[in-house]
Amino acid sequence: MTNPLAHRSRSVVLLVVVVCAAAIPLVWRNSYVLYLGALIAIYSIAISGVNILTGLCKEVSLGQSAFFAIGAYSYAIVGGSLPMNACLGLVIALLLGGLLGTLFGVFLHRLSGAQFALATVALAIIAEQILIEWKPVTRGFGGISNVTGFSINRWTAPRELHYVIVVCFAGLVYYCMSNLSKSSWGRILIALGDDTVALESLGFSRRRTLGEAMCLSGAVTALGGWLYAPLAQYVSPDSFSLQLSITFLIASLVGGRHPGGPLLGAATVVVMPEALSDFPDSRLLIYGALLIVVVYFLPGGITSLFTSATQVLPDPNVKLAAPNHSPSHPPYKAGEIAFNDVRLRFGATTALDGVSGRILRGTITCIIGPNGAGKTSLLNAITGIVPIESGSIFLDGLELPSQPYLTSRSGVARTFQTPRIFGSLTPLENVAVAIRPARSSLIFASLISTVSSSHRERQVIDHASSLLKLVGFDGDCHANTSRLPFGSLRAVELARAIACTPRVLFLDEPSSGLDTAERAALAKNIVRVRTTGITVGVITHDIDLLLAIADSVIVIDAGSLVAEGDAQSDAIRRQLGEYGNVAGNYECSKS
Amino acid sequence: MILFFQLAATGLALGGIYAIVAVGFSLTFATSRTVNFSQGQSAMIGAVLYYWLRMTLGVQPVLAFLVVILAGAVLGLVIALTAIFPFVRSQSRTEHGWLLSTIALGIVLENIALFTFGSEARALPPMFSDKPIAVLGIGILPHELTLIVAAIGMAIIVDLLLYRTLYGKIFRAVATNPPASRLIGIDSSRMIAVSYALSTSLAAAAGVLIAPLVNVSASMGTIIGIKAFAIAAVSGMLRPVSIFILGLCFGIVESLVAGYLGLGARDTMAFGSLILLLAWRPFGFSERWQRQV
Structure with a gap:
């Protein structure tokens, strides 16, 4: 509250x-x-x-x-x-x-x-x-x-x-x-x-x-x-x-997610069989019928009739704060990723065949390559979503753990090829999830809502809204996330990833599915993210985006590294030339 | 030692039943990534219907059995239409509408049986004689033998259907990627409906087969369904043949535990080991349930 x-x-x-x-x-x-x-x-x-x-x-x-x-x-x-x-x-x-x-x-x-x-x-x-x-x-x-x-x-x-x-x-x-x-x-x-x-x-x-x-x-x-x-x-x-468990489950579904739901659900499962006690054996039938009604006609339970879908954070007065990079922000530190001879196989398919490279501190590094080259596999390997077969991955000289949540805590954040947004939460809450308060006493404070916890909650919300502003989110931050346009979803996901205060931020195909205006805004946003001091790795197909933002480029094909270097260097230019033509044609034929 | 083999034989028969129902789970899982939580109740409906046909109407056993299988198929279609289709299309990663709707359907089925059949358990005479045949010094009821043979037969047929026919290939294509299989002209809804019809008639047949061993009652389904699903889950919704082998092992172990340690130990051991196995290998002995990134 x-x-x-x-x-x-x-x-x-x-x-x-x-x-x-x-x-x-x-x-x-x-x-x-x-x-x-x-x-x-x-x-x-x-x-x-x-x-x-x-x-x-x-x-x-x-x-x-x-x-x-x-x-x-x-x-x-x-x-x-x-x-x-x-x-x-x-x-x-x-x-x-x-x-x-x-x-x-x-x-x-x-x-x-x-x-x-x-x-x-x-x-x-x-x-x-x-x-x-x-x-x-x-x-x-x-x-x-x-x-x-x-x-x-x-x-x-x-x-x-x-x-x-x-x-x-x-x-x-x-x-x-x-x-x-x-x-x-x-x-x-x-x-x-x-x-x-x-x-x-x-x-x-x-x-x-x-x-x-x-x-x-x-x-x-x-x-x-x-x-x-x-x-x-x-x-x-x-x-x-087991019957009692089923009764509880049905009551819970009848009531719905709202904290008042259990009371309504309990009243329903207790009173209805009593009211119909003239018919023996009818209890089971009533429960079955209740469950059917709820599952088919009232998926959110009774309380969903009275509360809107986005009731969870009930303060509509939260306005997006002005972007504010000054002291209240946590200090962002740039990190550097080095991966060494990384191998990854799915069955008979070799996704990564001994890839080595670096994502340099404070740069925007684009990882580019044709479909199936292993770009996303590389990202999944770095972020620990897929365990690698051999090789090693370092963040600032320390080996990264191989669990997604641990790599995230070490300072590597990411977005996904198709945005993975928490659909039951508003955009603001999506970002707020990632902002970690002190975990000690978190549960207890969540239950009794102390003065200090509501103060901290206020700070979290302020920080979240400033991050949404930073990535240029212009929609309603209390909207139902499932109704947001695709571009806004990408923005929310980007803000959410930044909220983890990463040292290295990876974006997986950030420009796919966006229109021209949204792409331009995206490029500007990525550059702005770098100015906060975060190292950015971008996986992309999009040559135009790459040319607009990249400091450094890694080219991958068929699971191995083809070229690596400064975006302006000859080797990279040559590679981009070849690939760029193909990509350019592809873009033309599509539009 | 005689007791040991006697128990093992009974367990083999029971395990065969569980395996048949479990294979039904793997069928619907193959086409729609859903399972029918009222599968046990479908088995119960099969048994109750068979009892009614045999004892009240006096229909010939084989004819009654065929009617039950047909009725099972119809029930499966009804389940697919009412409890699965409304949810399978809007299915996102975390919504289990089908799970709840099939639980609800199970409750309703149990109720229908309760109102029409009554709440007491009734004994069903076996299909053949009830005189044990001596095999290697132990007595096996002819019915138990039929049961094992029938179970093996069904598992082999379903396995061949899935892995040796074009139909089976289509089945598995729908499972892997429903939108893509629609694009190449497969009617995925029809395949899902077919899988439910098949799976439910397997369950109904299993109900008929198990009835002489455990008595017919409205509440007989729950535990059959849960145990069969446990077997299917631990096997990782794998090929029917491996589900079948697992089912037989489960039946034997269960019967031995019940025989030597008592009935109470039976369910505790069964479900305790289920929890341990799931904790160890959440997706069973295959990777098909693995979540995709």
């Missing part, structure tokens, strides 16, 4: 809502309604955990019942006598849920889509089996039946108190989730869901990001389970089966 005043007023509204909800038992003493209310609040907490994965990271999790079970059994085993046992149980639930989530995310970070869903199904089934088999602790199939509510000194609190506690926790979780969706960490999670390769090129590893996301998701869902046990007063393995 960038506007402290709006933040405060929203917090007050939330507080009032929570107090009103908590006060319902004073007015309406109906134990059934109270039960349903508590169940909805508990489900909304658990579903908030699901939402981190389905809503932000766009991964389908069917293993959430495992985390919910961890919470519920923690309560059932440790007990709920206040303050000691309850607090201990809560801590155990959060720790175990977070730990299991972290382990799952870290070890299975390479999975996505159907495989990820499959692995989570496996998690749910294993959890259920463990609950059945680990009899000394979980009492096996029969479960633990004499779970009591919260109590102090043998005085068991009435249901009303449990309800109030649950509502307070639900309010807290809502507050954290709404902060999260607007924080820098929330942006990173959304970016992970949109395009992992692009996110890794900005210096964030999927392993760590997914591990963190699942840690939070697991802990939040475990919190829901911990509150569920005293409500149900009975925990058994079959309450935490």
Whole structure:
């Protein structure tokens, strides 16, 4: 949140809502309604955990019942006598849920889509089996039946108190989730869901990001389970089966990505079967129908009806700041890349056959060559996206690591042949993702939105908008990125790459797909980027662009280096002459 | 030792079933990069339909089996039309609309069975006699033998279809690059529909074959579908023959674990090793799932 005043007023509204909800038992003493209310609040907490994965990271999790079970059994085993046992149980639930989530995310970070869903199904089934088999602790199939509510000194609190506690926790979780969706960490999670390769090129590893996301998701869902046990007063393995995970998933999709979504989704899956309880066995049908309605007609969930697609950063007052290369910018340092005898093969095809060369400090170096010459392979090798077979690549004399996010952190940024933009984020947010704040306490600050974190957020946004200005982005910086013209996408991607404060910046075919005016602007932008002190490597076909900007040229053909040198040198001129004719003809025949 | 071989034989039969369903996954994956999460429920529908034809209408076994296979194909077309096509066109790297729509369809199918068939499990008499045949000192039900033979046959047929015929080449062309295959005149939608029809009728047939071993019930599908998908995923959506071999190994190991360590250990081991295998090789034993840059 960038506007402290709006933040405060929203917090007050939330507080009032929570107090009103908590006060319902004073007015309406109906134990059934109270039960349903508590169940909805508990489900909304658990579903908030699901939402981190389905809503932000766009991964389908069917293993959430495992985390919910961890919470519920923690309560059932440790007990709920206040303050000691309850607090201990809560801590155990959060720790175990977070730990299991972290382990799952870290070890299975390479999975996505159907495989990820499959692995989570496996998690749910294993959890259920463990609950059945680990009899000394979980009492096996029969479960633990004499779970009591919260109590102090043998005085068991009435249901009303449990309800109030649950509502307070639900309010807290809502507050954290709404902060999260607007924080820098929330942006990173959304970016992970949109395009992992692009996110890794900005210096964030999927392993760590997914591990963190699942840690939070697991802990939040475990919190829901911990509150569920005293409500149900009975925990058994079959309450935490795969079916529960499916229910949570459906509720999460019904509600949508907005932090309020889980509450709506929870209300739907709790109330609808109750309303239709005259028809036994109808629960499953209702869930199936709900899922169909959501998947076909309402892909963003109920909350997408009320919120615009770009609600994530809600401050329309951010204007593009004037370009400003003075002290507030981080100092850019030029770097130098040297690659030595790099070999790369895809099956029987040799993409790079022992290429050596340099990209000199502070220059614009163009890498040129016909289609299939190995230009992009060279770039992928340098940025660690494709592991090389042999050879070595150095940045300022130090060998570059072979992981994309590590090369990015070492100071090599890149753009892609077809722009890889995070479609769920606005142009401004796309750039803001790449600006790394201090990572320590990032998650915690994202959840509670401290004064210093909103101040830092303000700085990040200012910096992002100045970078957009630098690359000549002239569109709406809060627009839906999917509706931007191609040229603007390239500009956003360029600004995003600069936001990593690289020492060397690579552009992959930056002029393809651009019209004449956009090309001229691009050439000017690239030159402007160099003046900030970043070394630029440009992979291109475009002789005109090369002639306009290049200080130095590397010519590659069939996986080997043909010529290398100053753009004005005879050797290069000769090469360009040959290639230039071909390229020139190509351009003519196209236009 | 007798117990060991007895268990292994049962496992071989079960593994064959999983393998047939898993081959179905690889078929749809080959044409559309999608898998049908209601595949297990399709198998259940096959079993329920067969039970109804046999026990209520008294249809001849072979005829009933053919009807089930046909019905499976029709169901596959319906699945492709309703749950896959709306999403496969607008598919971007990260959207799994098809995943959710097939899960939804699975829930609906299970419900239909629940309402028409009821929630209790019913035993289906085997196709042939239920007297075990003695093979090398162990008793094998004739049904289990049929099962293994049928499974081997189906795997070989599908493998030949994919790798030895023009049709199979077209299948794989659609998988590699749908727009390009459209340009050279392949109707990729039709290929996707065909793959779904084939895959679902395989699942339905598997349902019929497994029914005498596990009883027919509305909820029998889920675990079959999950295990078969696990096999397909671990094999990396590879050639049907390798999926088949993996399926048999899985069936044997599972049966041995269940026999010596108990039923609870069976699923824990199966899914635990699935998670470990996926952590080790996320794309299974092939690189076909590798993300492109």
